[in-house]
Amino acid sequence: xxxxxxxxxxxxxxxxxxxxxxxxxxxxxxxxxxxxxxxxxxxxxxxxxxxxxxxxxxxxxxxxxxxxxxxxxxxxxxxxxxxxxxxxxxxxxxxxxxxxxxxxxxxxxxxxxxxxxxxxxxxxxxxxxxxxxxxxxxxxxxxxxxxxxxxxxxxxxxxxxxxxxxxxxxxxxxxxxxxxxxxxxxxxxxxxxxxxxxxxxxxxxxxxxxxxxxxxxxxxxxxxxxxxxxxxxxxxxxxxxxxxxxxxxxxxxxxxxxxxxxxxxxxxxxxxxxxxxxxxxxxxxxxxxxxxxxxxxxxxxxxxxxxxxxxxxxxxxxxxxxxxxxxxxxxxxxxxxxxxxxxxxxxxxxxxxxxxxxxxxxxxxxxxxxxxxxxxxxxxxxxxxxxxxxxxxxxxxxxxxxxxxxxxxxxxxxxxxxxxxxxxxxxxxxxxxxxxxxxxxxxxxxxxxxxxxxxxxxxxxxxxxxxxxxxxxxxxxxxxxxxxxxxxxxxxxxxxxxxxxxx
Numbered sequence: 001x002x003x004x005x006x007x008x009x010x011x012x013x014x015x016x017x018x019x020x021x022x023x024x025x026x027x028x029x030x031x032x033x034x035x036x037x038x039x040x041x042x043x044x045x046x047x048x049x050x051x052x053x054x055x056x057x058x059x060x061x062x063x064x065x066x067x068x069x070x071x072x073x074x075x076x077x078x079x080x081x082x083x084x085x086x087x088x089x090x091x092x093x094x095x096x097x098x099x100x101x102x103x104x105x106x107x108x109x110x111x112x113x114x115x116x117x118x119x120x121x122x123x124x125x126x127x128x129x130x131x132x133x134x135x136x137x138x139x140x141x142x143x144x145x146x147x148x149x150x151x152x153x154x155x156x157x158x159x160x161x162x163x164x165x166x167x168x169x170x171x172x173x174x175x176x177x178x179x180x181x182x183x184x185x186x187x188x189x190x191x192x193x194x195x196x197x198x199x200x201x202x203x204x205x206x207x208x209x210x211x212x213x214x215x216x217x218x219x220x221x222x223x224x225x226x227x228x229x230x231x232x233x234x235x236x237x238x239x240x241x242x243x244x245x246x247x248x249x250x251x252x253x254x255x256x257x258x259x260x261x262x263x264x265x266x267x268x269x270x271x272x273x274x275x276x277x278x279x280x281x282x283x284x285x286x287x288x289x290x291x292x293x294x295x296x297x298x299x300x301x302x303x304x305x306x307x308x309x310x311x312x313x314x315x316x317x318x319x320x321x322x323x324x325x326x327x328x329x330x331x332x333x334x335x336x337x338x339x340x341x342x343x344x345x346x347x348x349x350x351x352x353x354x355x356x357x358x359x360x361x362x363x364x365x366x367x368x369x370x371x372x373x374x375x376x377x378x379x380x381x382x383x384x385x386x387x388x389x390x391x392x393x394x395x396x397x398x399x400x401x402x403x404x405x406x407x408x409x410x411x412x413x414x415x416x417x418x419x420x421x422x423x424x425x426x427x428x429x430x431x432x433x434x435x436x437x438x439x440x441x442x443x444x445x446x447x448x449x450x451x452x453x454x455x456x457x458x459x460x461x462x463x464x465x466x467x468x469x470x471x472x473x474x475x476x477x478x479x480x481x482x483x484x485x486x487x488x489x490x491x492x493x494x495x496x497x498x499x500x501x502x503x
Contacts, residue, residue, distance in 0.1 A: 006461065012417050012419070013418070013419050015458065020455070037399060050324050053367065053393065054390060058399070067366065098338070104271040115347045121272050123310065134147055156319050165192050173280075327365045371398065374397065
C-alpha cells in the first residue's frame, strides 16, 4: 500500500510525523504552541518582566521548539504595541563568532582555543549579533534575523536626541560587521542625519594643509638664508610660522598615535570580531573628538565597560518602543569547533553562568542547553554554584516528556494536517480495535522525546503500508506492527545512548 493512499483515506494531506528538525517543521509552525511542554510557562515567564531561564534537555526533547515558541509568544505580546516591546536577540549562530575567536587566540587544539573564552567575549559576541541586525534595519538593508523597528522607524531615527545618536554611532563603530564597518558607519550617520558641524578636531584635509604649511615655511626660510637675507623680522616671522606649524602638527601626530594605540587595544580585546586595528582606527577617527574622549572603550578584560555597552544598546532601542531585551541561546553543540564534544561545550557555556550577568534588569537570557552539560554541572564545586546562583535562574533540570504528553502532541499534529473541513480523528483511529489508547501511550512513553516519538509513528505507518497489498486496503494498523516497531525503536535508542548508532 502506498503511504499517500493511507493518508488520503484518513483525509490527512501530509505526514504529520515526517519532520525531525524544529526550524524546518511546517507542522510545528501551524500548531502555534498547542500542547507545549508543561514547563514552558516557567521558561517564558512574564513578558512584561522577563527573567533568565536555564533548560537542560536531550537531543530531540524540544529545546529549539521552545525557543521558537518563545519568539512567537513575544511577537504576539508586542503585536499592535508601539511601546513596551521586547527586542529578541538570537544568540545561536555560533560558527562565525567561534571561528573568528579561534583565529585570534590560535590555540593548539579547538578545546584549548575555546577554554580561553571569557564572559566579556560572550557580551561582545551577542552585541555584534544585535548591532548588525539593528544597523541593517536603520540603513534599510535586510539581513538574516532582521529586526523590525516598527512602522514609524524612519521618523524616529531622524528625531533621535544627540545622546542616543552617540549610542548608535559608538555601537556601530565597535560591533558592526568587521568587513563592512567603516562603509556602514557612513550610511548610519547619513540615516541619523548626524551633523558634521558638531564635529571637533582636525580633519584629513586640515592635517595635509598643516604639513604643507610646514614645508613651505621651511623652504622659505632656507631660501632667505641662501640669498643672504639678513632681515631679522622676516626670520622671526618665518620661525614663528614654522613653530606654530610644528606644534599643531605635533598635536596631530600625538592624537594619531594615541588613536592608533586605542585601535590596537580594541583589536586585541574584541577577539570575537577578529578585526584589524587599522579598521578600528579608520572608524574611530571619523568620530567627534569629544565623543572619543568621553566613551568608556572596552580596552581591557574588565566587564564594566561591556555592561556599559549593553546599557548603550538598551538606550539606543528605547525610542523605538523596546523596553526589554531577551537573548535566546541554543544549539551550542552544533558549531564546527564544538562538534558535540562535552568539554568544548562546557568551555563555551560556563562563562555565561554568572549571576550578575544573568540577573540584569530588563535583560533576560533563555538558555537551551544539551543534557550532557547537566551531568557536568552536577560535578562542580560549591564556589561555582555560589557565583552562578542557578537557584535564581528558573532552572529546568531535565526537559522530560511522559507518554500522555507525547500522545497529546502527536494528536495535535494529526489534527493540524487534516484536510480543510474534514472531521478530526483521534490518534487511535489509525489503529485497529485491538490497540487501545493506553497501548499507544505506553509505546510513546518509551520514546521519551518528541523527535523519537515522531520517528516511531512515522515507522509504524511506513511498516504497515509496506506490508499491506494495495488490493487488501487495510486502513487500520494492527497491534503487531505497533509492538514490532516499538521494540525496534527501543533498540535504536539504547544503541544511540551507548554510542553504537548514529541516530
